[in-house]
Amino acid sequence: MARRVNRANTRRPRSGCSGLGTLVFLLLVVGAIVGWPIYLDSHGTSASGVVTEKLESVRIHFGEWYRRFEIVAAYSIPGQPLQRHASCDVDEKTYDSIHQGNTVEVHYFANLLNQPFLPATHLSPCTAMASISWNEPVMRRVVVALGGLFVLLFLWRFLRMRIAAWLLLPWLCFCVAYLGVPRAEPEPEHPVSTTATVESVATITTFGDTHTSKSIPLAHPYQIVRLKYVPSGMDAPVIAIDKVDAGSLPDLQEGQSAKIVYDAEHPRVGRLEGGTRSFPGHTLLVVTLCCVALTVVIVIFGAVGEFFRLIRWGRRQ
Numbered sequence: 001m002a003r004r005v006n007r008a009n010t011r012r013p014r015s016g017c018s019g020l021g022t023l024v025f026l027l028l029v030v031g032a033i034v035g036w037p038i039y040l041d042s043h044g045t046s047a048s049g050v051v052t053e054k055l056e057s058v059r060i061h062f063g064e065w066y067r068r069f070e071i072v073a074a075y076s077i078p079g080q081p082l083q084r085h086a087s088c089d090v091d092e093k094t095y096d097s098i099h100q101g102n103t104v105e106v107h108y109f110a111n112l113l114n115q116p117f118l119p120a121t122h123l124s125p126c127t128a129m130a131s132i133s134w135n136e137p138v139m140r141r142v143v144v145a146l147g148g149l150f151v152l153l154f155l156w157r158f159l160r161m162r163i164a165a166w167l168l169l170p171w172l173c174f175c176v177a178y179l180g181v182p183r184a185e186p187e188p189e190h191p192v193s194t195t196a197t198v199e200s201v202a203t204i205t206t207f208g209d210t211h212t213s214k215s216i217p218l219a220h221p222y223q224i225v226r227l228k229y230v231p232s233g234m235d236a237p238v239i240a241i242d243k244v245d246a247g248s249l250p251d252l253q254e255g256q257s258a259k260i261v262y263d264a265e266h267p268r269v270g271r272l273e274g275g276t277r278s279f280p281g282h283t284l285l286v287v288t289l290c291c292v293a294l295t296v297v298i299v300i301f302g303a304v305g306e307f308f309r310l311i312r313w314g315r316r317q
Contacts, residue, residue: 044107049073069095088126173291184277188263196229221246222279231267244275
């Protein structure tokens, strides 16, 4: 007679180190991003560089915007006739304090300059965190959303509270509304009037600015406008972002001049004059109705499944 194989004993044991290994790998990656510039500064060859260019850019993605500040410096290597250029990202305060022609310190590894895989130069004003394109309000909302998820997972997996699993659906609806619903840009607290150039106009017609067949159309679209102007007391233009209801400023297009109001203490906070901003409330209503409808459908499916489960249980009795 053939022996019966105990399937329970043939199962491969779960690897309890997979999660720990992933965490260690992520920590090593973060450590490399932060530690490599420090190593460059301490062991690289030092040279004097001159700032040749300053670049401020704003990227618009999924209905939100992310700002980047970059400086470029020229430096010379002994024995080489041509100058080299190095660039890096800096924070807003550093960017505004640096001007073209200023001197910065450059650290480099000469034997790594011709390879594309590893940064071979580092400028003294640069920081690792500045390389991340920031939108502070968005980042704060992401932290709040992830914090709620960690709390629910802790209650569910470690404290064995089953109700925490049911709370994942309300958390998901909260995240969609909290992270996805657009917000109007802040109003200048110390208003100064000026004229700006409209650099770009992006019209958002779907929730989250997704162009798929399953995206949610907005009954009240809005526009993300990129504005460029030189604030009083500054020698270089800055970029501000404003959001207005589509059509509230007729004929708004790239390249035209527009009257704006900006904050004297925070010159990158600017608003178009005359635009309306009712889109956050309309979008929140649409998202809330969709979340309610999704919750009702899931509850109905759960109730139907529980009903048939009770019927099967009754037949077995």
